[in-house]
Amino acid sequence: MLLTPQGEIRLIGHRGAAALAPENTLASFRKAAELGLRWVEMDVSLLADGACVIFHDEVLDRCTNGHGQIRQATSAELATLDAGSWFSPQFADERIPTLSAALIEIQRLGLGLNLEIKHDADDVLPLVVSVLETVRQQWRDPHSLLLSSFNHQALRLCQQLAPEYRRGQLYETIPADWMAQLQQIDAYSLHCDWQSLTFEVAHAIKQAGYRLLCYTVNDPLCVARHWSWGMDAVFTDDPRVFLPRGQAPDL
Ligand code: G3P
Ligand code: MG
Numbered sequence: 281m282l283l284t285p286q287g288e289i290r291l292i293g294h295r296g297a298a299a300l301a302p303e304n305t306l307a308s309f310r311k312a313a314e315l316g317l318r319w320v321e322m323d324v325s326l327l328a329d330g331a332c333v334i335f336h337d338e339v340l341d342r343c344t345n346g347h348g349q350i351r352q353a354t355s356a357e358l359a360t361l362d363a364g365s366w367f368s369p370q371f372a373d374e375r376i377p378t379l380s381a382a383l384i385e386i387q388r389l390g391l392g393l394n395l396e397i398k399h400d401a402d403d404v405l406p407l408v409v410s411v412l413e414t415v416r417q418q419w420r421d422p423h424s425l426l427l428s429s430f431n432h433q434a435l436r437l438c439q440q441l442a443p444e445y446r447r448g449q450l451y452e453t454i455p456a457d458w459m460a461q462l463q464q465i466d467a468y469s470l471h472c473d474w475q476s477l478t479f480e481v482a483h484a485i486k487q488a489g490y491r492l493l494c495y496t497v498n499d500p501l502c503v504a505r506h507w508s509w510g511m512d513a514v515f516t517d518d519p520r521v522f523l524p525r526g527q528a529p530d531l
Contacts, residue, residue, distance in 0.1 A: 290513035291522055292394055293320040294496050295336065299518035302367035303343065304334045305374040306385050313389040315519045320386060321394040321428075321495075324379050326407040331355045332379035332414060336398070342366070344376065351400065379411065383418040392424040394493075394515075396450065397438075399431035408437040415445070422446075428471055435465045448493065454481055459488055469493055469512075474502060479509050486510035 296308025297315060304322050312320045323336040328351065340346035340353065344361040355378070364371025377385070386393050397411055419425055427438050428448035435447045446468035449461055453476045462470060469491035477494060485492050486509075495515035497503050500522055503514060516522060 291317055291319070291519050292493070292513055292515045293317045293519060294515040294517045295322060296320050297517070297519060299498065300520075302364045302371050302374050303517075304336055304377070305363055305371070306377050306382065307364065307371055307374050309382070309386055309389060309391065312519065313391055317391070317519055319392040319394065319513075321396060321515055322382060322386075323396045323398050324407075324411055325350055325398045326400070326403050326410060327355055327358065328352050329354045330406065330410055332407070332410050333358060334377045334379060334382045338400075351403070379414045380418050383415065387418075387420065392426075393419075394426045394428055394448070397427065397429040397431065397434045399429055399434060404431060404433050404437065408434050408441065412438065412442045416442070426468065428469075432461055432465070435467070439465050448491070452476065458485070462488070462490060471495060471515075474506060474511075474514070477506060477509070477511070479505075482506065482509035482511065 293312030295303035297311040298308060301308040301311040309320055322334050324332050325335045326332055335350055337343060338349060340348055340350055343366055344363045346361040358376050361376060362372055363376045364374030397407060422444045426446050426448055428450050429435050430450040435449060438445065438447055447465050448469035448471045449467050450471045452473050454472050467490060470485050471493040474494035474497055482492060491512045492510055493513045494503060494506060494511055497514040497516050498518050498521060503511065
């Protein structure tokens with residue numbers, strides 16, 4: 281069993297528990313809770329009718345029995361799609377959750393949430409406005425919510441429109457000016473691919489006072505050194521590889 285220097289493991293269920301149930305579905309969030317996780321991550325995307333749903337890809341094909349761009353689809357069209365059979369026949373009844381339904385279910389499960397705002401540049405303003413409107417209607421405790429995005433502009437809008445929710449900047453590769461970017465959005469955290477992190481950058485991020493989260497870790501040995509560098513939490517598709525002694529992050 282891998283332990284951090286503090287003797288605890290901090291886990292966030294990636295897209296719920298994506299290795300064990302169809303990603304970004306209510307079944308996936310329930311599976312994460314069942315396994316003892318206390319936080320989950322999910323992706324929110326905008327539809328043609330202005331509604332928000334929980335979905336990762338730009339196209340429907342991989343994770344549903346539908347086809348084409350999700351941005352061109354309407355709520356009514358998506359409501360008929362099967363979002364579970366691609367994973368396993370036992371999940372044939374799963375649907376793409378609306379943002380509202382997912383927020384309600386995640387709170388019912390007692391989970392904290394990292395809500396990742398997907399990042400089509402043309403849609404940043406309507407997407408962020410729609411997300412924040414729904415979050416304000418449905419989410420009760422700002423302390424158990426962390427917004428994140430690869431899109432810096434989306435996070436700037438979040439800061440301007442809803443400063444009460446904490447913000448995490450996502451990177452695939454951490455740029456040289458990461459500190460300036462985090463300062464611009466008064467960030468709480470930096471989220472990066474564990475493979476792109478070095479000791480020097482991790483040390484600087486922690487010295488600057490930010491939380492440091494790494495995705496997507498499905499083998500504890502991959503981040504064995506990262507804990508000692510100050511990494512605070514990992515996103516995982518498969519919490520079983522860290523459990524049973526895993527503890528959720530106190531974000
Ligand atoms: O938020 C962490 C991780 O989900 C970012 O990448 O592509 O899996 O949404 P992606
Ligand atoms: Mg994500």
